[in-house]
Amino acid sequence: MEFFRGVNVNWLGWKWYFLSFSLIFSVAGIVKMSYNWVHTIDGMHTPVPLSVDFRGGTQVQVQFANAPDINQIRHAVDASGIRDARIQNFGEAVNREVLISLPREQNENSLDTGRTLIETALSNHYANPFNIRNVQVVGATVGKQLERQAALATLYSMIGMLIYLWFRFQLIYGVAAVIACFHDTLITVGAFALTGQEISLTVIAAILTLVGYSMNDTIVVFDRIRENLRISRRESLPDLVNRSINQTLSRTVLTSGLTFLTVLSLYIFGGEVLRGFSFALVVGILIGTYSSIAVAAPMLVAYQEWRSNKGRNVALPAAKRSKS
Numbered sequence: 001m002e003f004f005r006g007v008n009v010n011w012l013g014w015k016w017y018f019l020s021f022s023l024i025f026s027v028a029g030i031v032k033m034s035y036n037w038v039h040t041i042d043g044m045h046t047p048v049p050l051s052v053d054f055r056g057g058t059q060v061q062v063q064f065a066n067a068p069d070i071n072q073i074r075h076a077v078d079a080s081g082i083r084d085a086r087i088q089n090f091g092e093a094v095n096r097e098v099l100i101s102l103p104r105e106q107n108e109n110s111l112d113t114g115r116t117l118i119e120t121a122l123s124n125h126y127a128n129p130f131n132i133r134n135v136q137v138v139g140a141t142v143g144k145q146l147e148r149q150a151a152l153a154t155l156y157s158m159i160g161m162l163i164y165l166w167f168r169f170q171l172i173y174g175v176a177a178v179i180a181c182f183h184d185t186l187i188t189v190g191a192f193a194l195t196g197q198e199i200s201l202t203v204i205a206a207i208l209t210l211v212g213y214s215m216n217d218t219i220v221v222f223d224r225i226r227e228n229l230r231i232s233r234r235e236s237l238p239d240l241v242n243r244s245i246n247q248t249l250s251r252t253v254l255t256s257g258l259t260f261l262t263v264l265s266l267y268i269f270g271g272e273v274l275r276g277f278s279f280a281l282v283v284g285i286l287i288g289t290y291s292s293i294a295v296a297a298p299m300l301v302a303y304q305e306w307r308s309n310k311g312r313n314v315a316l317p318a319a320k321r322s323k324s
Helices: 011-039 070-079 112-125 140-168 171-195 201-231 237-247 249-269 275-309
Strands: 057-064 086-090 097-102 130-138
Touching: 011 171, 011 237, 011 275, 057 112, 070 086, 070 097, 070 112, 097 112, 112 130, 140 171, 140 201, 171 201, 171 275, 201 237, 201 249, 201 275, 237 249, 237 275, 249 275
Parallel strands: none
Antiparallel strands: 057 097, 057 130, 086 097
């Protein structure tokens, strides 16, 4: 199925607009993450808010009979001697739920410690009937291990894809694709920093999914570029790259568009538990599709122009003819 026939968009002609767009969102995310690091979040030097999965501690989900007042809950918690607790609304307002996070668990082997502290604080100082819906405890040591493993998983996935593309195409293709994936990851994580949403293990899973998704979309464009290099050796590389992107545009819109609608529905209707996961997918699919066109492919042209200026006018490798 083709949505676009005979399309002739000069994508490389917009490269400076694309660069400006990427710089604005990348720098905004970096500035916000730097601000978070300096001012600390929950007493931790971290560029983005981390869920209990990484920072360790106790997280108690409480549902109230009447609409909860965050300020009164905070006063009740402080009056009980609990310090540095994070208190925030959870889910839709109609559910009347609040998430109370304690920065550290005094007894990591028991779910009862944090639960008892919160129950006692609310019972003694907050006149609103409540019910404990869920309690989650992660030790500080485990949280640090999970944080390290999540970072390594993302790093190893990019290194693996770089090696694959090095053998599948050429090193420059792999470098361009990995830079595009890093660009996507940076903007997605920056979006969490800018919106104040927590990064959890499910968000890391979404980011790893996006790395693969973005890479696959980039490979499709690269494969068409390499095939066109075999057919049209005399065509200038910018024109050839533009034509390759236009030829794969229908496939990109079809696959990315349908996937985006699915994750958007998940973000809207999936509830608070899946909110971070679906938010990462919504942002990542948009940025990943954009980077395949606006970041990865133009890098091939920039690299080839740089080589030409250095007197190394070596063409990019073309696809091999299929054996009949």
